[in-house]
Amino acid sequence: MAEEKITLRLAMVSIPIQPAQPVYAETVAKPAPVFHLGRFIQQSGILALIVVLSIACYFTISHFFVETVQVVGVSMVPTLEANNHYLLNRWAFHNREPEQGEVVVITDPADKGVSVKRIVAVSGQSVHFKDGKVFINGKELKEPYLAPATHTYTYSQAKEQFITCGKDQYFVLGDNRLQSIDSRSYGPVPRENILGLVVIR
Numbered sequence: 001m002a003e004e005k006i007t008l009r010l011a012m013v014s015i016p017i018q019p020a021q022p023v024y025a026e027t028v029a030k031p032a033p034v035f036h037l038g039r040f041i042q043q044s045g046i047l048a049l050i051v052v053l054s055i056a057c058y059f060t061i062s063h064f065f066v067e068t069v070q071v072v073g074v075s076m077v078p079t080l081e082a083n084n085h086y087l088l089n090r091w092a093f094h095n096r097e098p099e100q101g102e103v104v105v106i107t108d109p110a111d112k113g114v115s116v117k118r119i120v121a122v123s124g125q126s127v128h129f130k131d132g133k134v135f136i137n138g139k140e141l142k143e144p145y146l147a148p149a150t151h152t153y154t155y156s157q158a159k160e161q162f163i164t165c166g167k168d169q170y171f172v173l174g175d176n177r178l179q180s181i182d183s184r185s186y187g188p189v190p191r192e193n194i195l196g197l198v199v200i201r
Contacts (some may be wrong), residue, residue, distance in 0.1 A: 066090065069105060069116075069198070075174035075181070076116050079103065079145050079200065092197035098122065098170060100136075103198040106172060109186045116198060117172035117182055118145075127171045129154050129161040129184070134173075145175055152177045155184045163188065170194065 069088045071080045080086065080103070088105050098104060098119055108115045121127045121136050128135040132151030135141065143150075152173070154161040161184070165171050169188035174180025183189065 071116055074179055075176050076103070076118070077176045077179075078147050079118075079175045080116060080198070087199040088196045089199055090196040093194065097191075098194050098197075100125075103200060104172070105195045105198060106189055107193040107195065108181075109189055109193060110181065114195070115181075117174055117180075119170050120173050121165050121171035121188075123165050123167055123169055125171070126162065126164045127183075128163075130159075146177070147175075150177055 067088050067090065068085050070085050071082060074082050100119055100122055103116060103118050105114060105116055107113075120134060120141060125137055128138070129152060132153055133140055134143070134152050163171065163183075165188045168191040170191070171183045171188045173182045173184070
């Protein structure tokens with residue numbers, strides 16, 4: 001049998017070897033920021049929208065919910081001090097009617113201005129002024145919020161006055177009875193004139 005011979009040939013593969021590169025510590029310079037007009041307009045638009053929404057929220061809250069009011073004058077002393085700031089809750093009477101004893105901000109029927117008064121009688125109740133005292137439905141009104149020795153007199157020459165509140169009417173007085181223009185002068189105020197409840201701290 002003939003012997004089979006196998007010839008092995010080694011293929012020489014030449015692999016180029018790159019010389020080692022020196023390592024340098026470089027400071028990489030970042031390119032200057034490019035001003036993009038479109039991006040600026042977009043960001044400005046978002047900012048403007050935020051400002052508009054903030055202003056809208058402020059006016060909505062102050063008109064329909066809560067705002068700060070400053071008391072000018074002394075008609076509500078000693079309960080409210082002149083020039084002090086208080087919170088006005090405009091939402092307080094959204095689901096209920098004003099109640100006797102509450103301090104409210106009203107549109108003054110006389111001069112159409114805004115004033116702060118206390119409700120002493122509500123719809124259907126009678127108010128009777130006699131001997132410097134206030135009687136509601138025939139019973140003397142207890143008023144611990146008044147300064148000691150405070151008397152309540154009518155604005156007319158009559159020593160007595162009797163008034164009945166009609167439907168959706170409220171009789172209001174200032175706590176400083178000697179220096180308050182109130183329902184003794186212009187009569188009961190209608191419900192729509194009551195703007196909100198004063199939050200007394």
